[in-house]
Structure formats: structure tokens, C-alpha cells
Amino acid sequence: MELIRTLTQMVHSLRARGIRRRVAVVCPKDSHTEYVIIRALREEIAEFLLVSDTADMEMAYHLRMASPDFVRVYEAETPDAAAALAVELVRTGEADILMKGLINTDNLLRAVLNKEKGLLPSGGVLSHVAVAQVPLYHKLLFFSDAAVIPRPTLDQFRAMIMADVALCRKLGSEQPRVALIHCTEKINEKFPHTISYVQLKEEALQGKFGSVFVDGPMDAKTACDAHSGQIKGLASPVVGNADIMIFPNIESGNTFYKTLSLFGDANMAGMLTGTIAPVVVPSRADSGNSKYYSLALACLAGNEPQNECL
Amino acid sequence: MELIRTLTQMVHSLRARGIRRRVAVVCPKDSHTEYVIIRALREEIAEFLLVSDTADMEMAYHLRMASPDFVRVYEAETPDAAAALAVELVRTGEADILMKGLINTDNLLRAVLNKEKGLLPSGGVLSHVAVAQVPLYHKLLFFSDAAVIPRPTLDQFRAMIMADVALCRKLGSEQPRVALIHCTEKINEKFPHTISYVQLKEEALQGKFGSVFVDGPMDAKTACDAHSGQIKGLASPVVGNADIMIFPNIESGNTFYKTLSLFGDANMAGMLTGTIAPVVVPSRADSGNSKYYSLALACLAGNEPQNECL
Numbered sequence: 001m002e003l004i005r006t007l008t009q010m011v012h013s014l015r016a017r018g019i020r021r022r023v024a025v026v027c028p029k030d031s032h033t034e035y036v037i038i039r040a041l042r043e044e045i046a047e048f049l050l051v052s053d054t055a056d057m058e059m060a061y062h063l064r065m066a067s068p069d070f071v072r073v074y075e076a077e078t079p080d081a082a083a084a085l086a087v088e089l090v091r092t093g094e095a096d097i098l099m100k101g102l103i104n105t106d107n108l109l110r111a112v113l114n115k116e117k118g119l120l121p122s123g124g125v126l127s128h129v130a131v132a133q134v135p136l137y138h139k140l141l142f143f144s145d146a147a148v149i150p151r152p153t154l155d156q157f158r159a160m161i162m163a164d165v166a167l168c169r170k171l172g173s174e175q176p177r178v179a180l181i182h183c184t185e186k187i188n189e190k191f192p193h194t195i196s197y198v199q200l201k202e203e204a205l206q207g208k209f210g211s212v213f214v215d216g217p218m219d220a221k222t223a224c225d226a227h228s229g230q231i232k233g234l235a236s237p238v239v240g241n242a243d244i245m246i247f248p249n250i251e252s253g254n255t256f257y258k259t260l261s262l263f264g265d266a267n268m269a270g271m272l273t274g275t276i277a278p279v280v281v282p283s284r285a286d287s288g289n290s291k292y293y294s295l296a297l298a299c300l301a302g303n304e305p306q307n308e309c310l
Numbered sequence: 311m312e313l314i315r316t317l318t319q320m321v322h323s324l325r326a327r328g329i330r331r332r333v334a335v336v337c338p339k340d341s342h343t344e345y346v347i348i349r350a351l352r353e354e355i356a357e358f359l360l361v362s363d364t365a366d367m368e369m370a371y372h373l374r375m376a377s378p379d380f381v382r383v384y385e386a387e388t389p390d391a392a393a394a395l396a397v398e399l400v401r402t403g404e405a406d407i408l409m410k411g412l413i414n415t416d417n418l419l420r421a422v423l424n425k426e427k428g429l430l431p432s433g434g435v436l437s438h439v440a441v442a443q444v445p446l447y448h449k450l451l452f453f454s455d456a457a458v459i460p461r462p463t464l465d466q467f468r469a470m471i472m473a474d475v476a477l478c479r480k481l482g483s484e485q486p487r488v489a490l491i492h493c494t495e496k497i498n499e500k501f502p503h504t505i506s507y508v509q510l511k512e513e514a515l516q517g518k519f520g521s522v523f524v525d526g527p528m529d530a531k532t533a534c535d536a537h538s539g540q541i542k543g544l545a546s547p548v549v550g551n552a553d554i555m556i557f558p559n560i561e562s563g564n565t566f567y568k569t570l571s572l573f574g575d576a577n578m579a580g581m582l583t584g585t586i587a588p589v590v591v592p593s594r595a596d597s598g599n600s601k602y603y604s605l606a607l608a609c610l611a612g613n614e615p616q617n618e619c620l
Contacts (some may be wrong), residue, residue: 090404136573146493150500183457183564221568221595228572228595252561254493256569258531262538263446263574285531285538 003172005140007133007267007293010171014045014299023280024049024086024095026097027079028059029102034169035288036099036295041067043298047094048072051086055077079103083111087119092275099280112272112279119275123161125149129167129274131297132260142168142176143245146257147273147283150250155197157246161200163273164244165212170300175246178204179206179223180216181252185234187217195250213237219254219262220245261290262275269293278302313482315450317443317577319605320481321523324355324609325582331609333590334359334396334405337389338369339412345598346409346605351377355609356416358382361396363389366604367422389413393421395597397429400587407608409590419600422582429585435459435469436570440580441607442570447534452486453555457593458582462572463507465554468518471510473583480610488514489533489552490526491562495544496508497527519527523547530555530566579603590611 004010023046027091028037040046047070050060054075064071074089076082083103085260098119100108112119113126120126128147131140136249144160145152152160161178187194197216199283204214215238222228226240247253268290272279278298282291314320314596333356338347357380360370364385374381381527384399386392392596393413399405408429410418423436430436438457441450454470464472471488478486490507497504514524525548532538536550557563570576578600582589588608593599598607 134573136575137385181561181565184558219568220565221572225572225595230595247565250493250558251491251558252565255491255530255557255562255565255600258529259566259569263444263570263576264532264533265446268575283542285535 001172003139005138006183007131007140007269008302010293011043011045011261011296014076014296015043019299019302020044021046021096021302022049022094023047023097023099023295023299024051025099025101026062026083026086026108027056027101027103029056032282032291033088033099033101034059034063036282036291037063039292040295041070043135045296047069047095048132049074049086049089051076052101053077053082053083056297061183066160080107080111081164083108083122084114085118087111087114087178090119091117092111095121095277096302097278097295099295099298108281109169112275119277119279120221121276122275124274125156126272126274127156127160127163128270129164129273130257130268132169132257132264132266132268133291134260134264134266139243140171141224141245141246142243143253143256146253146270147246147250152193152196152198152248157193157196157200158203158276161209161244164246167208167242167297167301173243175211175213176243177241178214178244178246179210179213179214179238180249181215181216181220181245183219185218185222185232191248215239216246261286267293269297271298273301311482313449314447317441317450317606318446320579320603320610321355321606324606325353329530329609331356331406331612332359332404332504333357333407333409333605333609334361334399334435334582335411336393336396336413336418336574337362337366337413338373342592342598342601343411343508344369344373346592346601349404350605355606357405359384359396361386361392361399362411363387363392366548373484375566376570390417390421393418394424394427396422397424400429401427406612407588407590407605409608410592418572418591422585429587429589432588434584435466436465436584437470437473438580439474439583440578441477441603442565442567442574442578444573444574444576447599449553450472450481451534451555452553453557453563453566455557455560456563456580457560457591462503462558464509467503467506467510468513469584470556471519471524471554474556475522476563477583477611478553479609480612483553485521485523486553487548487551488519488522488524488554488556489528489548491530491533491555491557492520492527493529495528495532495542499559509558526556536619571596577603579607581608583611
């Protein structure tokens with residue numbers, strides 16, 4: 001499979017392979033969600049199970065009327081009940097993907113994380129992966145975690161790497177290059193994540209993550225700019241050529257996401273991983289394009305197990 | 311004074327006002343340092359006291375030969391002795407600014423932080439301020455801390471705000487707008503810096519930082535993009551219009567710096583604050599332009615006390 005280098009190519013790839021996923025949407029009530037649904041129907045990458053609450057079914061019925069063959073509607077008493085029902089549709093295999101509409105993220109996540117009836121397997125690690133298409137970079141950049149895990153533990157770092165590597169492979173990268181981000185190359189006990197990085201590199205050499213390159217600590221520029229690496233005398237398959245960036249904490253991951261999307265003129269996609277199916281939780285300030293690409297990314301990730309690199 | 315909106319304007323302002331600072335350079339031995347010195351001499355914003363070690367004086371003498379009226383040379387036995395001597399020149403008032411050449415940053419900082427003979431006043435807080443000129447932003451962006459303080463305490467946050475506000479005023483901002491950065495707007499005990507932010511906003515209202523606006527927590531995009539603020543229903547003088555961004559930890563500050571400079575096509579300047587005179591410590595991977603603008607920024611900051619907003 002050829003490496004997918006842009007988010008548009010990602011959509012083309014879905015269409016060329018005839019992949020059309022079933023997406024359960026919780027509370028489709030806002031114009032952004034409507035835009036994503038209509039565009040996905042038009043570009044034939046998804047069909048929809050729209051789950052909303054009795055008080056506000058208008059948009060759901062309207063969308064069904066326009067595309068009766070590809071839209072089904074489900075009614076629940078409350079938004080929370082809609083979330084629980086949509087999660088149930090994914091659990092029973094009637095839907096491949098869960099997507100958030102106009103419902104509070106915390107309420108949606110409560111249904112996703114419900115121990116008996118949710119989507120996270122026992123012992124699973126919920127994390128967020130973002131994919132950025134940046135004009136000044138030569139390929140897509142995958143990174144974690146801008147949204148979910150505040151201070152990753154060693155186990156959480158492992159899960160993030162596995163999920164991101166699995167996704168990166170689905171976009172055609174045979175040997176993903178993983179940069180473990182810090183502000184310098186120095187390993188320092190004052191920064192416990194740099195100690196975790198040493199362990200993760202060791203595990204990568206032992207084959208724990210499959211065929212990958214893992215290197216770090218290094219700063220965000222060194223990971224993506226060969227010239228910076230040369231100046232610092234660093235040489236590795238990762239330096240200047242990262243596919244995946246693992247950030248040490250949520251503040252740095254979130255800052256990378258926001259800075260790229262605002263000042264890097266980037267198009268972004270993102271989804272939750274670790275669950276039995278992809279979960280799409282668009283951020284309010286994301287562009288319509290980003291929200292659509294997030295759904296397309298989830299369609300590509302599909303409903304196979306996430307950690308297939310093992 | 312008119313607001314300076316670009317780094318080029320900053321240099322023009324220095325020249326228009328006839329400001330010419332005396333800069334002590336430690337170990338001028340590399341082509342980057344040479345470039346900065348020659349350009350500053352040509353643009354008449356500085357004169358130089360070049361301090362190097364006996365083993366490698368060549369570049370220093372060469373520069374003096376080319377500009378005998380504006381370059382003096384000092385010889386020390388070792389690079390560490392050169393650092394100590396340059397610091398002494400600043401302490402005694404013979405130089406206004408300290409600048410790093412080809413010497414390990416840790417070794418230079420040891421001289422700067424020496425308790426008896428260094429440049430940090432008792433109780434002072436050493437921090438780093440960066441100034442970014444980003445094509446997609448309408449003015450210069452000041453931010454801390456990308457380089458020095460790992461996890462700012464409340465006192466360190468205060469010192470960072472004071473130093474950045476003082477510098478921002480020197481570039482013509484009468485009422486700097488300070489954004490306290492986090493990944494969301496939520497105040498949360500799991501993130502102690504968000505609790506510090508509440509206190510800092512209270513102190514700002516009490517006038518502790520002079521005439522400023524301080525707001526947060528907010529994410530990096532909300533600080534600089536009015537549209538994001540609107541979507542989130544946030545309104546304040548800071549949202550979408552920040553002059554200064556205070557980051558919660560060094561990983562997020564450093565990520566902002568590196569991402570802007572690599573993917574935001576930004577020109578950067580930076581210096582250390584809290585010391586009795588500005589200290590310029592260019593990063594290896596910075597461009598020649600960035601290194602020159604860092605010196606110009608320090609020239610503008612001058613040798614007056616840093617915390618004049620009090």
C-alpha cells in the first residue's frame with residue numbers, strides 16, 4: 001500500500017477501496033455535525049445511525065428524509081440515554097464508529113467508559129491521536145496526546161505508541177518513526193518521562209512495537225527538521241523525519257495541536273483510541289474540514305482491533 | 311511610543327533612537343556568533359567586548375582589526391575563566407549585555423548564577439522570554455518559559471509575568487494582554503497551575519502587575535484566535551488578542567517555540583530575564599536571523615532594571 005501523505009488522499013483511499021463504515025452519531029443537532037454527515041454521505045464513505053433525544057429529533061429526521069437508504073434514526077428519552085444507546089449499537093456490532101454531535105464531551109465519555117456497557121476493554125488505555133497535514137512538512141504527522149491523558153505513565157506511553165503505530169500503518173507506513181518529545185536530548189531524573197523514554201526505546205529494540213524506529217528524548221523541531229539534527233550532531237532514522245510524536249504531557253501535546261492548526265495553517269484530524277471501535281470527538285473550535293477528516297480517519301481505522309502491531 | 315509589530319521594526323527603533331549597547335561576548339569562535347557581531351556593528355546597534363580563552367583568540371582579534379573603534383578584546387586562560395570575566399564586565403558596568411558564543415550553556419550559566427560574582431540578584435528568578443514574529447498573527451507574541459523553569463511555582467509565574475510585561479512595554483504596548491495557557495478553560499485541582507492562575511488573575515486585578523489584562527486558563531489557540539473564543543463563548547480583552555503567553559511547564563513552552571519556528575515560518579528572538587542585565591543565549595538550531603534579533607531584543611531591553619512594572 002502506498003503511503004498516504006495528505007488527508008485528501010486518505011479520503012480518496014477510502015473511496016477507491018469501497019470502504020463505507022456505519023457511524024452511530026450521538027445528538028446530531030448542530031450545523032457542524034450536519035455538515036460532516038452530508039459530506040460523508042455525498043463522498044460515500046459512511047452511512048449513519050442517528051441517535052438523538054425526543055426533545056430534538058428534527059435534524060435526524062430531516063437527514064433521513066434526504067438519504068433514506070443510508071440513514072437510520074433512533075430516539076432516546078434524554079441525551080445521556082442517546083449516548084448509552086449509540087454505545088450499545090457499537091457494542092452489538094450494528095455500528096463501526098461512534099461520533100459525538102451536540103452533547104457535552106464528559107457525558108459522552110461517561111457512556112464510553114461505563115465498565116459493563118462501555119467501549120473500553122478491561123485494562124485498556126483510552127488516548128487521543130491527532131493527524132496533522134502541515135504545509136511545511138513532507139508527510140502526515142501523527143501525535144499523542146493532546147486531549148485525554150494528563151501525565152502518561154509508562155504503561156500509557158506504551159499504549160499510545162501502539163495505537164499510533166497501528167493507525168500509521170493503516171495509512172501505509174511500513175516502519176513508522178516515533179519521536180519521544182522533550183525540550184532537550186538530555187535524560188534527566190528531574191523529568192521522569194525521559195527515564196520512561198529510555199525504557200520504551202529498549203522495548204522497541206526488543207521488538208515490542210513491531211517494525212518501528214523509536215528515538216528520543218528530542219525536541220519538536222529536531223523530530224521534524226533534519227537541519228536541526230545535523231547542527232546538534234544527532235543522527236537516527238527518526239531525527240528530522242518523524243511520523244509519530246509522543247508528547248510528555250497533555251499541555252505540550254495540546255499546545256502542538258493548537259499551534260499547528262492556528263499558525264502552521266494545518267488541517268487536522270483526530271480520534272480516540274484504545275476503545276473497541278474508533279470514537280470521534282471533534283473539538284468545538286475545529287474547522288468543518290477538520291471534523292470531516294476526523295470522521296474519515298476513524299473510517300480508515302475501521303472496527304478492527306487497534307493494537308494489531310503486537 | 312508606537313507599538314513595534316515586527317522584529318525588523320525593533321531594529322529600526324533602536325537605530326532611530328541612537329541606542330548602541332556594549333555587549334560582552336563569551337568565546338566568539340563560531341560563524342554564527344561572528345555573523346551576529348558583524349551585522350550588529352554594520353547596523354550600529356552595539357559595540358563589543360570579546361572575551362575568549364588563550365587557546366582560540368583568532369576570531370576575536372580578527373573582528374577587532376576590522377572595527378578597532380567598536381571592538382575590544384579580553385583574554386582569559388580557559389572558557390570558564392572567559393565566562394567569569396565577561397560576567398565581571400557586566401557587573402562593573404563596563405558592558406550592558408552578556409552574550410554566549412561557543413561555550414556550553416551550562417558553563418556560562420554557572421558564571422551567571424554564581425552567588426557572589428554572578429548576575430542574578432538575591433531572591434531573583436531567572437527565566438526565559440521569547441518573542442515571535444508569526445506571519446499569521448497581527449503583532450509580536452511574547453512567551454515564557456521555553457528554556458529555563460521546568461514547573462513554575464506561583465512566585466516564578468509572578469516573576470515571568472513581570473519580566474515579560476516589562477519587556478512588552480519597552481516595545482510600545484501600553485496595556486499588555488497576558489494569557490495563562492492550559493489545554494482547556496477549566497480550573498481543576500488535578501492541574502495545580504490552574505489554581506495558581508486564579509491567584510495571578512486576582513493579583514492582576516489588584517494592580518500587582520501594573521496596567522495589564524490577565525486571563526486564563528485558556529488554550530494556545532483561544533489566546534490568539536478571536537474566532538475560537540467566540541465559538542467557546544469566551545469574551546475578554548485577552549482572548550484572541552494575547553501579547554504575552556505564560557505556559558504551565560517547560561515542555562509546552564518549548565513545544566510552542568519549536569513549532570512556531572519550524573511550521574509557523576516564524577522569526578524568533580529570545581533572552582534571559584531576572585538578571586541585572588539581559589543575557590543572550592542563542593539555541594544551536596536557531597537561524598542566524600533569530601540570533602541577531604535576540605541580540606537586538608536584549609539591546610532594546612537595555613541595562614535598566616527588568617521589573618519596572620512594579
